[in-house]
Amino acid sequence: MPYLLNTWYVAALSSEVTANAPLARTLLDEPVVLYRTAGGQAVALADRCPHRFAPLSRGRLVDGALECPYHGLRFGADGRCVFNPHGNTNGNGNGNGTASPPARAQARHYPVRERYGAVWFWPGDPERAAHTPLPAFDYLEPHENFTTERYLHTRANYQLSADNLLDLSHFQYLHPETLGSEQMASGVVRATVAGDSVSVRREMKGEYLRPMLTQSFNLLYGERADRELDVHWMPPGLLTIVVRISESGLPETAREAKSAHWLTPETAVSSHYFFAFGLPRAMGEHGAELVSRTAQSLLAPFRDEDIPMLEAQQRMMGERDFWSLRPVMLPIDAGAVHARRIMERLITHEAQGGTERVSTAEHAS
Known part of the structure; x- marks a missing residue:
């Protein structure tokens, strides 16, 4: 069904989002994963690894990054892949260590704000979120x-x-x-x-x-x-x-x-x-x-x-x-x-x- 996208919605209560484990939540028909960085910042990413589409919410938090449970790629708070454990392969198909993350390895990042005991997210145009204050309570x-x-x-x-x-x-x-x-x-x-x-x-x-x-x-x-x-x-x-x-x-x-x-x-x-x-x-x-x-x-x-x-x-x-x-x-x-x-x-x-x-x-x- 159609939804209003360029507006703020509550994604979770602040108490639900932790740095210990990711939280899976479907919002406006989209799978979203929420967690906190080591510094306490709330993050909302698409709950879908861009590699083989595994749910990132089944992964773990490592040094503030979210690790995919399937192949170990890690994603930072902006959704970009920050760690790729699979190095370039030689002719025999053997890996030779970690490699630079692929440029397209990025999970969608949703603008997030936290106030009134809740984590709010913006499912529409990110640029418009930057200029739209939260509703007042x-x-x-x-x-x-x-x-x-x-x-x-x-x-x-x-x-x-x-x-x-x-x-x-x-x-x-x-x-x-x-x-x-x-x-x-x-x-x-x-x-x-x-x-x-x-x-x-x-x-x-x-x-x-x-x-x-x-x-x-x-x-x-x-x-x-x-x-x-x-x-x-x-x-x-x-x-x-x-x-x-x-x-x-x-x-x-x-x-x-x-x-x-x-x-x-x-x-x-x-x-x-x-x-x-x-x-x-x-x-x-x-x-x-x-x-x-x-x-x-x-x-x-x-x-x-x-x-x-x-x-x-x-x-x-x-x-x-x-x-x-x-x-x-x-x-x-x-x-x-x-x-x-x-x-x-x-x-x-x-x-x-x-x-x-x-x-x-x-x-x-």
């Missing part, structure tokens, strides 16, 4: 915030996950014992578009929240609460969700939590789902404990309820195009439809040779 800057990150694999198209996050009315039905309430689906919803970004706000008044939320936001269980959910989406699948909860009728008691949700296609029918949380360090140790506890408590509904539903949807769809199935649309789908249309426009424009830069850096959250 300031609430995940570790110097000012306690942060934590998680990863889940999903056997569903990445845009189904974006649909899911842009319409949180499903909380009432898919997460009735954790994130939902009886008032969820009847909340006031407004979707807006600004340039290439989409925002969806949902407001509920007088909710009876479940213990998981009341404990996280330090509210008395059984007391009514007012809740606002703001979801901000930008290409290619980067979201911030802001949750504000206050005691009913007392906005001065509002407490706020922000989370990042980064969706990266694996294939047309599978994706990588990264999510992260941040709270100001000014909160002290309570903030550090709350960030970790919130991430862990949300992992269960994401893993045990959202992902099984998304994967069931994908099985029903097979590999057919979403629009070809003629989905019935409800008012709650406005944000998801806007995001899909923006992605379709950007992908088509890029495929037709559009040259303007896709930048998401201005959408700081």
